[in-house]
Amino acid sequence: MENKSEAGSAGKTIFDAIAQNDLSEFKNILAQHKGGVDFFDENGMTALQHAAYKGNKDMVQLLLDRGADVNSGKHEYNYTALHFGALSGSSEVCKLLLDAGAKPTTTNSVGRTAAQMAAFVGNHHTVATINNYVPHSDVSYFTNIQGQQTEPYLPAFLADPLHKFVLGVNVHPVRLALNLQHTPSLLENAEKVSKVLELMCKKEMTRGSETNEVMAFKYHYLSYIVREISNIRDKQKPASDKDEKKHDIVEIFSKKLLKPGKDGVSLDLMDSFLKDCVREFPFRECTTFHQMVTSLTSKNPPSALSVINCTINGQRGFVDAIPYCSTCGEEKPAKKCSKCKSVQYCDRECQRLHWFVHKKACNRESSAPAVSTNAKANIDANELSSELQNLIAG
Numbered sequence: 602m603e604n605k606s607e608a609g610s611a612g613k614t615i616f617d618a619i620a621q622n623d624l625s626e627f628k629n630i631l632a633q634h635k636g637g638v639d640f641f642d643e644n645g646m647t648a649l650q651h652a653a654y655k656g657n658k659d660m661v662q663l664l665l666d667r668g669a670d671v672n673s674g675k676h677e678y679n680y681t682a683l684h685f686g687a688l689s690g691s692s693e694v695c696k697l698l699l700d701a702g703a704k705p706t707t708t709n710s711v712g713r714t715a716a717q718m719a720a721f722v723g724n725h726h727t728v729a730t731i732n733n734y735v736p737h738s739d740v741s742y743f744t745n746i747q748g749q750q751t752e753p754y755l756p757a758f759l760a761d762p763l764h765k766f767v768l769g770v771n772v773h774p775v776r777l778a779l780n781l782q783h784t785p786s787l788l789e790n791a792e793k794v795s796k797v798l799e800l801m802c803k804k805e806m807t808r809g810s811e812t813n814e815v816m817a818f819k820y821h822y823l824s825y826i827v828r829e830i831s832n833i834r835d836k837q838k839p840a841s842d843k844d845e846k847k848h849d850i851v852e853i854f855s856k857k858l859l860k861p862g863k864d865g866v867s868l869d870l871m872d873s874f875l876k877d878c879v880r881e882f883p884f885r886e887c888t889t890f891h892q893m894v895t896s897l898t899s900k901n902p903p904s905a906l907s908v909i910n911c912t913i914n915g916q917r918g919f920v921d922a923i924p925y926c927s928t929c930g931e932e933k934p935a936k937k938c939s940k941c942k943s944v945q946y947c948d949r950e951c952q953r954l955h956w957f958v959h960k961k962a963c964n965r966e967s968s969a970p971a972v973s974t975n976a977k978a979n980i981d982a983n984e985l986s987s988e989l990q991n992l993i994a995g
């Protein structure tokens with residue numbers, strides 16, 4: 602069913618409402634209109650495509666809820682809703698479209714996929730979101746009983762949290778540890794989770810022409826991190842049964858990884874931990890593995906973290922001018938150290954985890970002459986909590 606843009610009140614069309622980001626008018630128009638919502642404008646663009654291009658996730662969601670066809674459209678250059686979402690730079694919109702069945706491999710009239718268009722306009726996070734996308738069925742497949750099994754590899758209640766975990770674009774190990782900590786069900790079932798990730802890795806490598814080496818490596822990598830965190834937890838268990846230790850796993854893990862080497866800057870322990878992970882990748886014949894090894898063994902090699910990030914997320918990795926959280930590598934963190942303002946963090950938790958490293962530099966920076974009148978120049982770890990109180994928005 603096709604509708605011209607007649608649906609509307611007081612002369613305003615759904616396309617006007619989208620163009621003006623007028624959500625309440627948009628809802629009014631949808632409420633008045635019974636039936637299909639694949640409205641076309643005069644250029645063959647659907648309402649969903651317009652909403653995607655605007656990066657308006659509420660409108661996109663409402664249209665999808667009403668059954669809008671995610672792969673519909675008669676745009677003269679064959680752009681899909683996902684192409685428009687990719688151009689908008691809204692990763693959330695792209696995720697909604699992908700969940701609704703948008704095909705990431707569809708190309709426009711110049712042969713470009715949505716991710717390629719996003720890369721073309723510099724929307725790197727969106728590129729990574731699309732390239733890291735995994736259909737829910739790839740995870741829930743393992744909740745089915747296979748062959749002789751009496752129970753599935755993955756209990757059904759873990760399908761959603763594990764799906765969310767594998768969609769993550771930030772592959773910094775500390776971020777992954779924090780994500781796991783925030784999802785206790787995954788952590789409690791770490792053994793099963795890491796096993797399923799290994800199986801997903803194998804599955805990606807045995808898809809024939811659809812083989813996805815990069816995704817296979819990502820699953821291997823995630824499995825490796827989950828196993829490490831679970832090992833730390835197991836070592837912790839006998840020591841005490843006090844509940845207040847809930848931060849310890851991530852803290853131990855990040856202390857290990859973020860500890861600077863002899864030069865005070867390079868993260869030697871993180872590097873060797875991640876190199877071991879690459880070394881353990883079971884598919885050593887594949888191009889992706891060879892590229893990583895070549896890059897890690899080159900003269901002046903990049904850090905293992907940036908090699909892994911480049912492999913999984915494309916050519917860019919914690920390198921350009923965008924600010925990153927000093928703890929977990931999250932882009933454009935919201936907060937900065939209130940004292941020296943020279944490092945940025947997602948939140949207090951990230952600042953807390955990094956304080957054992959940043960403490961010295963912070964004192965040095967903030968005891969420089971210009972700010973030496975500050976009586977708190979010698980802040981120490983005991984004062985950390987009050988320091989944290991002062992965290993300001995960036």
Ligand SMILES: [Zn+2]
Nearest residue numbers: 926929947951
């Ligand atoms: Zn962070």
Ligand SMILES: [Zn+2]
Nearest residue numbers: 938940941963
């Ligand atoms: Zn500082």
